[in-house]
Every structure is written in C-alpha cells, then in structure tokens.
C-alpha cells in the first residue's frame with residue numbers, strides 16, 4: 428500500500444500499481460527487430476517512397492530508378508483499361524457502398540458475381556471474398572480448426588500463415604521447408620495424436636514461396652493423401668495469375684488443383700489491387716461465410732474494388748498476353764543472371780532471387796551503390812531473414828518491364844558483384860560506398 432496526500436485529497440494506491448512498468452516506455456526502449464534500425468534506415472531502406480506513375484521506372488529519393496520491387500506481375504496496376512474501370516467505379520459508387528459486413532448489410536450481386544467468376548477460373552465450387560489476404564488466411568485458419576485438430580505446416584510459410592497457426596488452440600507440427608520426408612514424419616505424429624483427440628488434420632503450404640521463388644511441393648504433399656487423412660490449404664499469392672496455362676495458379680501448373688481442398692490467393696499481386704479470396708467446396712465456403720470472424724465482424728469490400736476485381740479477372744481470363752510478357756521478362760532475367768554466373772537458387776516462378784555473400788554492412792553499402800549509382804531499386808534481405816553471410820537481392824519482374832531493363836540490370840549486377848568480391852563494400856560509411864564508381 429502507498430499513501431500520499433495532495434492539497435485536499437488523500438490517495439491510497441496498491442503498491443503493485445506503482446511498481447508496474449510503463450507500456451510506452453517499454454516500447455520506446457525496444458523497437459523490435461526491424462524498428463531497432465529505424466534511425467539509419469527510415470525513408471531509405473525502410474519506408475522508401477516510390478513516387479510517380481506505377482511502373483518499372485519510378486521516382487525515388489529525387490531521381491528515376493528502375494524498380495524491381497513491386498508485385499505488379501501482370502503489369503495491370505496502371506493498365507489504361509483498368510484505370511478507366513477503377514475511375515468510373517469510384518465515380519459511380521464512391522468508397523462507402525456497401526456498408527456493413529456481407530452477412531448483415533454489405534452483400535451485393537457484384538460481390539457474388541466476382542466470387543462466381545473466381546470459382547470458375549480456379550476450378551472450385553465456390554469462393555468467398557476477403558478484404559485482405561493476411562487477415563483472410565488468419566481468420567480462415569482460426570475458423571476451420573478447433574483444439575482437437577492438428578495443423579502441419581511448412582517452416583517457411585508467410586507471416587499470415589504463421590500468425591493464423593498462432594491462433595490455433597490445438598497442436599501444430601512444422602515440417603522443414605519443402606522437405607517431403609519431414610512432412611511425412613510430422614503427418615505420422617499428427618495422425619497418432621488425431622486418433623487420440625478425435626481431431627482432424629490441416630496441412631498448409633504455399634504455391635510459390637515469395638522470397639525464394641520455390642514452388643511448394645504440392646504434388647508430393649497431395650500424394651501423401653494415399654497414406655494419411657488430411658485436408659490441404661494452399662496460399663497461392665504468387666502463383667495466381669503467373670502459373671498454369673492461363674494463370675490459374677500453382678495447383679493447375681502441377682496438375683493437382685482438384686486435390687487442393689482450400690485454395691487462397693490475394694489481389695495484391697497479379698490483380699494489382701486490394702482484397703483476396705478463398706475457394707473450396709460449396710458447403711465449406713458456406714461454413715466460412717458464417718464462421719470467419721474477419722468477415723462477420725468487418726465491413727465488406729467497397730464497390731470500386733469489386734468492380735475493379737471483375738475487370739482484372741476478365742482481362743486475365745481473356746488472354747495470356749500479360750502472363751506471356753511477364754515470362755518473357757522473367758526468363759530473360761533469370762537466364763541473364765545464370766549466364767553471368769549468379770546464384771539464383773531454385774526458383775520455379777517469376778520471383779528472381781540473387782544470392783551473394785557478404786555481411787549486413789556490405790549489403791547495405793551495396794544496395795546504396797545500386798540505388799545511387801546504377802539507379803536500380805530492388806528488395807534487399809539479410810540476416811536474420813536469410814542465414815548469416817548471405818545477401819539476398821529479390822527481383823520481381825513484371826509484364827511492364829522490357830528486355831532493355833533486364834540488360835541494364837544484369838550489367839549493373841555484374842559491376843556490383845565485382846566490387847563486392849574485391850572488398851569494396853567493406854568500407855564503413857554509406858557516403859564512401861556511394862562514391863565507389
């Protein structure tokens with residue numbers, strides 16, 4: 428007990444109240460693994476501003492850079508037909524309509540039409556739209572499993588899967604990335620446990636892993652259905668629109684779309700918009716409509732996003748022209764890197780990683796040099812996301828890039844890797860690194 432007195436009042440407080448830490452103080456003292464670098468990184472490496480028209484050539488830090496870091500795979504983001512439809516829809520509907528959640532007051536025929544077109548395209552009985560992919564997957568996982576059920580998931584799954592798994596109150600087993608033997612082992616453990624709990628098993632993986640470009644081993648996982656009883660959820664954020672004969676995704680590409688029980692993708696990549704969808708059997712989608720908390724307790728997608736989504740899907744379904752152009756660029760980029768002796772890992776998608784060896788400090792200087800002196804902007808990933816000593820430069824080709832952009836980039840990479848190998852980026856300040864040319 429602590430007692431103190433002001434002019435008029437006597438205060439009596441329980442001691443623990445005085446002893447507790449201040450929440451804001453705690454946050455200020457520990458900004459987290461990324462936030463701890465905010466002073467050096469903010470505005471340049473983190474929260475950079477890419478301005479101007481959405482395209483491979485955008486303004487950054489006062490100059491035009493060749494941009495390989497936006498997921499506008501099919502180049503639809505700034506396509507004139509899309510822009511026209513987006514604009515007209517915004518003019519006609521504004522951002523407010525419909526109001527409320529789909530279940531309560533936010534349903535429209537347009538939402539249902541987009542769902543039925545998506546179902547046709549990805550070859551599933553039904554589809555539910557969600558407002559964001561991240562929130563959608565999280566809520567999907569939360570809705571479909573209970574404490575008796577077991578989740579088996581790939582170790583390199585996207586944060587939205589990891590966070591969805593965190594919500595799960597039952598057991599979970601993680602398998603080594605794309606390691607089918609290990610997946611089988613985890614399924615054995617999960618099956619034994621499920622027998623005890625009377626629960627079911629959900630396996631979760633991705634169609635394309637966005638950092639490395641590796642495809643998930645969907646075919647091999649599906650083959651495990653001969654031995655184990657489970658349902659398969661695939662996050663195909665990077666495969667939808669880019670893989671499969673028409674862009675139907677990684678399931679179709681690998682010939683196992685029918686065996687994927689729940690198929691998910693976002694509108695944030697090939698569709699160049701906001702929103703996402705989940706496709707499955709009719710009764711499962713009905714279950715989701717009535718049980719996904721992120722949909723029941725949140726506003727439905729605004730009309731311009733739905734109408735814009737219909738237009739984008741129509742363009743994807745009508746012609747492979749955009750996907751073909753994406754692959755012309757992606758193939759040229761990957762071939763160019765390989766011919767120059769770069770390690771691009773085992774990508775089997777448009778995502779193009781370039782692995783170099785160096786410290787985090789060297790990565791910083793190299794990236795600075797690349798941006799300031801070669802006018803190339805791409806994502807840079809270092810330890811702890813990749814192992815110590817590895818620098819990952821991740822390139823996202825799009826249908827809007829040209830073969831000239833590819834050549835410029837290969838030439839620049841040859842130059843910076845020569846400098847890296849000669850130890851030029853070992854200098855310890857950014858200004859020196861920028862003066863290396």
Ligand SMILES: Cc1ncc(COP(=O)(O)O)c(C=O)c1O
Pocket residue numbers: 558559560561562585587633637662664665693694695702703
């Ligand atoms: C694999 C994967 N899943 C889900 C998401 C989340 O999608 P959204 O941006 O629609 O929330 C992303 C990133 O956008 C992603 O890369």
